[in-house]
Structure formats: structure tokens, C-alpha cells
Amino acid sequence: MTAGARMLLVAAIASGQGKTTVTAALARRLRRMGQRVHVFKCGPDFIDPMVLEQASRAKVHTLDLWMVGLEQSRQRLARAAREADVVLVEGVMGLYDGDPSAADLARAFDLPVLAVIDASAMAQTAGAVVLGLRDYGPVRMAGVVANRVASEGHARMVAASLRDIPLLATLPKQARRLPERHLGLVVPGEVADIDAILDELADQLQLDEAQWNALAPQLPDEALPEEAVAPLLAGLTVAIARDAAFCFLYPANVDTLEALGARVTWFSPLADEPVPEDADAVYLPGGYPELHGEALALAARWQESIRAAHASGLPILAECGGMMVLAESLADKEGRDWPMAGLLPGRVLMQPRLAGLGSQGLATNAGQMRGHTFHYSRLETPLAPVAWTVKHPSGAQGEAVYRIGSLTASYFHAFFASNPAAVASLLQGELE
Structure with a gap:
């Protein structure tokens, strides 16, 4: 039994920043490094979990304080933290959007937040965005992933703007992206080269391993025992x-x-x-x-x-x-x-x-x-x-x-x- 896992809620200021891309790239990268990775999706969603399952090669369950419930979410997190080295929870929409929001989930289980920032049209302003995300709630901010960075110099400007928050990783502008349609991403089974895309994203992710290794493992608070389910459909x-x-x-x-x-x-x-x-x-x-x-x-x-x-x-x-x-x-x-x-x-x-x-x-x-x-x-x-x-x-x-x-x-x-x-x-x- 492990002493816990590195646990992160991957969030952003809005949809479209690259949360799923970053979560999938990080899960695939860590798995290739020999880490046992367990991924969850915050809020009602079917498609993002399919992509994350493809990236992590493990079932992706839903966490939601209302639909799933506080105690059942805690039970799932606690089980994952004991079975895995890393637990990633992809947020939904912006960090504070919805009732309950991804920030509510982070505070309920003391999950540190990994902020994904689309840096393609900003540099030093990234610091203001991340500090606002941290302090508005507040939430515990573990670090930042700068998505769609143009160069090493661009990444350095972003990192300098973050003050006391580490830039854990960067991801360059992607030549190939996860395809989308009207309900969200195209499901992995319909993308012939989905594994090649995920491997490319994992290769492109520039992870600061020293900063990553500095993240402390943790366990959620003890969950109540899971209630037994009566066999009401036995034999059917x-x-x-x-x-x-x-x-x-x-x-x-x-x-x-x-x-x-x-x-x-x-x-x-x-x-x-x-x-x-x-x-x-x-x-x-x-x-x-x-x-x-x-x-x-x-x-x-x-x-x-x-x-x-x-x-x-x-x-x-x-x-x-x-x-x-x-x-x-x-x-x-x-x-x-x-x-x-x-x-x-x-x-x-x-x-x-x-x-x-x-x-x-x-x-x-x-x-x-x-x-x-x-x-x-x-x-x-x-x-x-x-x-x-x-x-x-x-x-x-x-x-x-x-x-x-x-x-x-x-x-x-x-x-x-x-x-x-x-x-x-x-x-x-x-x-x-």
C-alpha cells in the first residue's frame, strides 16, 4: 500500500484552453515514465474521459459533488490514491464555472490545482491570470502548464510572470490537434492515429521533472465505507x-x-x-x-x-x-x-x-x-x-x-x- 499519490486538478480560465490535451499528454508521459496514473473527469462528460482513458490505459470515472455525491467521490479518490502514483482530475469549463464547480471539488478534497493557460496570445499577463485563479477562491495552486507557447523565450517570460508559482510544463503550438465536432472531441475510436497523436503530445510536453518531483504525495481524508448494493437485478x-x-x-x-x-x-x-x-x-x-x-x-x-x-x-x-x-x-x-x-x-x-x-x-x-x-x-x-x-x-x-x-x-x-x-x-x- 502506498503512502498516497501526487494529486492534481487540471483547470483553466475557460473551455478551449487545452485542459484535455494537457491532461492526456501528461498522463501518457507519466505512464511512459513508469508511473501508475489514474485519471478522473470532473462533471458530466462522456467524450473527454474516452480520450483520457486512451491516454492512461485505465478506466476514467466521473467526480462531481452533486451528481456523484461528496462521499462517493471521496471513496473513488481515496481508492485511486492508494493504487496509483499520480491522480489527475480534469476540470470542467473554467475553474469557478458551474454549481458545483471544479474549484468546489478541489476545496472539498484539498486537491492542488494545475492551471492550464493558453499562452498563444499573451506573455507576462499569464501571471495575472494564474494569480487571479489562485486567489479568487482561493485554491491551492500547485503549478502551471503553458499551452501553445511559441519559443523558449516565450516560456521564460511566462515563467517569470508567475512569481512564486512554478511553471511545471510547457506545450508548443500543436501541428496536429485532437479533432472536434458538435458535442466536443471526436471519440478516440474514430481517430485512426489517436495513439500517435497522444504520443506526439507526450513527446512535446516539456516537463520540469525537478518541480514535478517536488510535489508532495497525499491521501484524501478517510472515506466512509461504501454501502452494499442490494442484488435487485440478480439473475437478469x-x-x-x-x-x-x-x-x-x-x-x-x-x-x-x-x-x-x-x-x-x-x-x-x-x-x-x-x-x-x-x-x-x-x-x-x-x-x-x-x-x-x-x-x-x-x-x-x-x-x-x-x-x-x-x-x-x-x-x-x-x-x-x-x-x-x-x-x-x-x-x-x-x-x-x-x-x-x-x-x-x-x-x-x-x-x-x-x-x-x-x-x-x-x-x-x-x-x-x-x-x-x-x-x-x-x-x-x-x-x-x-x-x-x-x-x-x-x-x-x-x-x-x-x-x-x-x-x-x-x-x-x-x-x-x-x-x-x-x-x-x-x-x-x-x-x-
Whole structure:
């Protein structure tokens, strides 16, 4: 058992500064140095964790004071600090953005902050930015990574401006960047040379090893024992759609299903694979069905199997993209209409502006289940919702929840570990 790990929350003044790039480069670099690296992502997100998992070669779990909860976040951090040499937590948006924010998480667990600064259009002003980030909260500032630096001279100017805060690393302007699309980065499985890009970033990262080695290992405060999960799904098989169209899945969701006693199996609607015959319930997570409209429209075996599963009363839980493929049709960004499975009346249309974003909760007969929403499409349906999620922290009305027979569908992405009993209810066809 180790005496702790070097623990850092990687943050910035805003999105777009290079937090994911720096976290991935640092994780890959440290791993190549023989360090055991464990990476977390702060706040609701599916895509950044995929990149960070590719970089670190280990599962990337979510930390969030509301969605995951204080004690469960502490348990995950404490376990990681005992198993790894380095624990990196990538922040979300700007350091102080959101409620709760990445700064709230840092203060809750005494995590030192590693500030990522896009230095491409500044030099000495970097010091003012970093000192403001440190003092506004305040937070404990461990150091700075200057991203997109132009030269060694540029890096020296940045370092001199930081006063008593060390410049731990620099990263030059990148000729090749992690590609992006409307929901964020392109998922690693669709980038043929993703490992080459990550290796290049690790090679380009100029790490001050003396300053790095000066960072003290630490352990979070002792966490309460983890509560045992009742085996409410014991003996049942849950079939989960997983492919490029259905790729938004928290690792904790799968862990929760297994803790509930379920056997998890996988199938690919994109490959026209039907719902497995031994499935007792079906889980259709979100993803990018709008990018695969033609393939999904032509997947006759998949469509017939999900209609047959519904007709037989098999519980189906469909989230966001999983719901989109169950409408009568899906119109992509080019306006092309693709016929879908037709379990939900109406059509889904992509739009250029964001249609939903933020943390939300869903009331169930087992209590509130927490999660989030993030989508650029809208569902036009005559179907009346049976429930609505509640936005956090405002308490305003959130996403519609639809029920048709054994199907529960919504744009809401549930974080199963927030309420395992509620998950069991939903996958047994119950809601209220």
C-alpha cells in the first residue's frame, strides 16, 4: 500500500484552453515514465474521459459533488490514491464555472490545482491570470502548464510572470490537434492515429521533472465505507447497445448494473445485430446516431428486434441518442430524413444551437436519480410526457420523460451509481 499519490486538478480560465490535451499528454508521459496514473473527469462528460482513458490505459470515472455525491467521490479518490502514483482530475469549463464547480471539488478534497493557460496570445499577463485563479477562491495552486507557447523565450517570460508559482510544463503550438465536432472531441475510436497523436503530445510536453518531483504525495481524508448494493437485478441479463452510435456510457453505470447482480451483454445496432435473445432488459445509451442515420435506417434486423422486444413487454431504457433511434424518423444536420424504429411517435431533428445542457434529477419510486443532459436535437412528438426531470441547482423543469408500454425514454442521461435501486426499477419497467 502506498503512502498516497501526487494529486492534481487540471483547470483553466475557460473551455478551449487545452485542459484535455494537457491532461492526456501528461498522463501518457507519466505512464511512459513508469508511473501508475489514474485519471478522473470532473462533471458530466462522456467524450473527454474516452480520450483520457486512451491516454492512461485505465478506466476514467466521473467526480462531481452533486451528481456523484461528496462521499462517493471521496471513496473513488481515496481508492485511486492508494493504487496509483499520480491522480489527475480534469476540470470542467473554467475553474469557478458551474454549481458545483471544479474549484468546489478541489476545496472539498484539498486537491492542488494545475492551471492550464493558453499562452498563444499573451506573455507576462499569464501571471495575472494564474494569480487571479489562485486567489479568487482561493485554491491551492500547485503549478502551471503553458499551452501553445511559441519559443523558449516565450516560456521564460511566462515563467517569470508567475512569481512564486512554478511553471511545471510547457506545450508548443500543436501541428496536429485532437479533432472536434458538435458535442466536443471526436471519440478516440474514430481517430485512426489517436495513439500517435497522444504520443506526439507526450513527446512535446516539456516537463520540469525537478518541480514535478517536488510535489508532495497525499491521501484524501478517510472515506466512509461504501454501502452494499442490494442484488435487485440478480439473475437478469441487461443487453446494452455499444458501437459508434451508442458510445456515451459512464463506466460507473456498467459497474452499478453488475453490483445489482445483473449479467451485462453487448450488441451493435450499427452492425445490424438484434437484441440478444436472452435479454431481460435493454439499455440504449446516448451517442451519435445522427452521424449514422443511413446505417441505422438500413439495419432491419436491429429495428425488427427492438420492436419485437417492446411488443413482448421487455423493459427498455433509452437515453438521448438511444431515444432518438426509437422515433419514427431522424433528420440529420444536412436535413436528410432517415426512418428509425418507430416505437415513439414523431421525429427527431438536429439543430445548430444547443437544445439542452446541465445537471438534472429524475424522481422515481426509489427516490431521485441524478444525471445530466447535453444535446443538439429535439423530439417533435404528440406523446405527452409522464414526468419531467428537474434542473440542478435551479429546480426548474428539465427534460421530458416518455413512457409507452415497457419503454422509458428521455434526453436525460442517468448516472446509475447515484441511485442503484432506481436503476433496478427502471430496468424492470417501473418509474412511479
